[in-house]
Amino acid sequence: MTEEAVAAYVRSSTDKQEHEHQRDDIINWCETNGVPTDSIQWYVDLGQSGSDPGREQFLELTDSIAEFNRVVTWEVSRLSRLGSTYQRFFEEASDADTIVHVANGWTDTIRPDGTGKLIADISAAVAEEQRRKLISRVNSGVRRARKEGKWLGETPSGFTRNDQGYLRPIINPNPDEDGYLEIRKALEDIEDGASYNETAAGLTTTRQTLSRIHQDEERRLWYLEGEASNDDRVSEALADISTQ
Incomplete structure (x- = not known):
């Protein structure tokens, strides 16, 4: 040594x-x-x-x-x-x-x-x-936010989180983001037989993300049917696009 x-x-x-x-x-x-x-x-x-x-x-x-x-x-x-x-x-x-x-x-x-x-x-x-x-304080804050219907974690494609912490669809997207309606159209194209690669070509959303959304039955319905039967936070957000 x-x-x-x-x-x-x-x-x-x-x-x-x-x-x-x-x-x-x-x-x-x-x-x-x-x-x-x-x-x-x-x-x-x-x-x-x-x-x-x-x-x-x-x-x-x-x-x-x-x-x-x-x-x-x-x-x-x-x-x-x-x-x-x-x-x-x-x-x-x-x-x-x-x-x-x-x-x-x-x-x-x-x-x-x-x-x-x-x-x-x-x-x-x-x-x-x-x-x-x-950790206890953080967990208490998370529970309180969930109870209030606020969205935690990464926001889904085509959505944003407003200043109050609630999930909202992006209706008029900026050039560097995809709106809710763009993601819905992409999923409709996939349902009609388009590939993930060609559908993602015109989006900022990746083919991997589109694939995950499309293969997730519950999440796919957020876009194709405008429904979220298992998440009131998403249901409230989707009410904003019910007339689109």
């Missing part, structure tokens, strides 16, 4: 979630605290939950932790949200005499003798409680 063998661990819950800031903070912390950055070995799990004990890069780091003098991570929750996995990691670090650093936490150093571990544990517990409260 070299005099300063350093590993860094980065985790994000989704592939799209920003993770470069974790790298930047880790590098900045190392430079500020005299930890060499040129030979950092990075372990990165993207699109992985902290409660998943089977993260490939995390397991690899845990198994090879004896090769490193130091392990740096952005915050304690990046290592694990599962108590048993979290504790095992620090036990392995302690057995290997490896120091763990946290770039963004209440304590920045957890030593093999346990110094800093209690503060790190408290920090992790507080962060997890804040996360649970945030």
Whole structure:
């Protein structure tokens, strides 16, 4: 093992979630605290939950932790949200005499003798409680919005979501979008035997999207019959085009 063998661990819950800031903070912390950055070995799990004990890069780091003098991570929750996995990691670090650093936490150093571990544990517990409260608030907001008939998530082709959050058909589309009537005409052409490719040629909507709509019996009726028997939010929106 070299005099300063350093590993860094980065985790994000989704592939799209920003993770470069974790790298930047880790590098900045190392430079500020005299930890060499040129030979950092990075372990990165993207699109992985902290409660998943089977993260490939995390397991690899845990198994090879004896090769490193130091392990740096952005915050304690990046290592694990599962108590048993979290504790095992620090036990392995302690057995290997490896120091763990946290770039963004209440304590920045957890030593093999346990110094800093209690503060790190408290920090992790507080962060997890804040996360649970945030999830609860988000879920409450989602339930309230659904109860009020508001549309959540990606809007269907030919529709938009107005300022109040309600689904509405696009009657006069902009040049870069397809309106409800254009999607309806495309589906009528498909019903008459046109291919998905040729039908999509004049639209911004892709052939894959047209195919999904056409093969979804319920959604197909939104356009061809102007009906949505299983979704009052869509039924209300379709009332706007009943005279078209």
